Amino acid sequence: MHRDAEFLVVGLGAMGSAALYHLARQGAAPVGIDQYSVGHTHGSSHGHSRAFRVFYNDPVYVTLVKAALPLWQELETLSGEQLLTPNGMLAFARPGNERLDQNIRVMGETQAAHEVLTAEEVTDRFPALQLPADTVACYTPDSGFLNASRCVRTHVSQAERFGATVHSGVSVRHIDISKEQPEIETSAGSYRCKRLIVAPGPWASQVLKDLSLPLEVTRQQKFYFQPQDAEALYQPDRLPVYADYDRRYYGFPYYGPGIKIADDGHGPVTSPETVDRTLDLDVQNALEQWLKTIMPGVNPTFVEGATCMYTLTPDNDFLIGHHPLNSNIFVGAGFSGHGFKFSTIVGKILAELAVDGKTDYPIDKFRLNRFG
Numbered sequence: 001m002h003r004d005a006e007f008l009v010v011g012l013g014a015m016g017s018a019a020l021y022h023l024a025r026q027g028a029a030p031v032g033i034d035q036y037s038v039g040h041t042h043g044s045s046h047g048h049s050r051a052f053r054v055f056y057n058d059p060v061y062v063t064l065v066k067a068a069l070p071l072w073q074e075l076e077t078l079s080g081e082q083l084l085t086p087n088g089m090l091a092f093a094r095p096g097n098e099r100l101d102q103n104i105r106v107m108g109e110t111q112a113a114h115e116v117l118t119a120e121e122v123t124d125r126f127p128a129l130q131l132p133a134d135t136v137a138c139y140t141p142d143s144g145f146l147n148a149s150r151c152v153r154t155h156v157s158q159a160e161r162f163g164a165t166v167h168s169g170v171s172v173r174h175i176d177i178s179k180e181q182p183e184i185e186t187s188a189g190s191y192r193c194k195r196l197i198v199a200p201g202p203w204a205s206q207v208l209k210d211l212s213l214p215l216e217v218t219r220q221q222k223f224y225f226q227p228q229d230a231e232a233l234y235q236p237d238r239l240p241v242y243a244d245y246d247r248r249y250y251g252f253p254y255y256g257p258g259i260k261i262a263d264d265g266h267g268p269v270t271s272p273e274t275v276d277r278t279l280d281l282d283v284q285n286a287l288e289q290w291l292k293t294i295m296p297g298v299n300p301t302f303v304e305g306a307t308c309m310y311t312l313t314p315d316n317d318f319l320i321g322h323h324p325l326n327s328n329i330f331v332g333a334g335f336s337g338h339g340f341k342f343s344t345i346v347g348k349i350l351a352e353l354a355v356d357g358k359t360d361y362p363i364d365k366f367r368l369n370r371f372g
Helices: 014-025 059-079 098-109 119-125 148-161 201-207 281-294 340-356
Strands: 002-010 031-034 050-052 089-093 115-117 136-140 144-146 165-168 172-176 183-186 189-198 216-227 241-244 249-255 258-263 300-312 319-323 326-333
Touching: 002 014, 002 183, 014 031, 014 148, 014 189, 014 326, 014 340, 031 189, 050 059, 050 241, 050 340, 059 098, 059 148, 059 340, 089 098, 098 136, 115 119, 119 136, 148 165, 148 340, 189 340, 201 300, 216 281, 241 281, 249 281, 258 281, 258 300, 281 300, 319 340, 326 340
Parallel strands: 002 031, 002 189, 031 165, 089 241, 189 326
Antiparallel strands: 050 144, 089 136, 115 136, 172 183, 183 189, 216 258, 216 300, 241 249, 249 258, 319 326
16 A cells, blocks of 8 residues: 655655645645654754855856755745844965855856955954955855754744645665655655655665766764854854854854854765764864964853764765666755755755756756766
């Protein structure tokens, strides 16, 4: 006995919750399933903050993040929740950093709002930050940060408002792609659907075994610190999201438990089943010293930390599109540690693919079969 659904979404993290929402907005009455409860902390879609940045090295990403902004704003209006804090982002490095220089070039090519600042101009505008005198910095005012857990919960709650059904605690055992209408064996029995969206997060390799995707899951850590003095300097209205393009370290203003900082460099390879949730003191100390260097007055006290995961593709670009072996299955995976800001537009793209079979958004570079 099958449970039948016209549209089924597997995985209700950042991408799946957004796909469920956009399907429901189209009147599709979708069903969404997840192995955990909505907003769980076992994957990659939880926590207080994720950067929302337009500062990219590829115009495709700039196009998509610009398209995501009004969708986040619409979701805020519908729900009455504040999801996005538009406090800007500052990227910086010493002279000659190719990554920074390329991103600045793309900002010009795409006519994205940005300002190139000296270290002195940075301190004048953001007094907490004191960077080396020869620093090259780029400020993008249309950036900021999203409340990650709230975004996921809001996508799901609004999806339910518009007619979606959610089944939590349902784990996928097998997806049968051999039939025109995909069949999904789960811990709660089998589902059959006309169109299937799979957004499995770090479980992609297990859920999408048929594709043998070249994905690597890494363990990442984030740390929160409490400033001891002049707390007002570190609030979102006085401090943007900031990223050191030499060190690959980045941070946020005071929000939630404190000032969040993290290393965007890829951590050790792991899996959702074996990830070590203990914190590394060496990483914590290195990040704390960096924070003291760029904010000499912060005098930080450690508050708490957490681990999450990146699911990396070989080229760090996303996987979005039709399943190569079944045209009624659509996949969003491999977001390589920089996908959250795009989740609402990715959800819309997946919904359009499922309903219409196509999308006008530029996703060719994300095709699933590009690795052979």
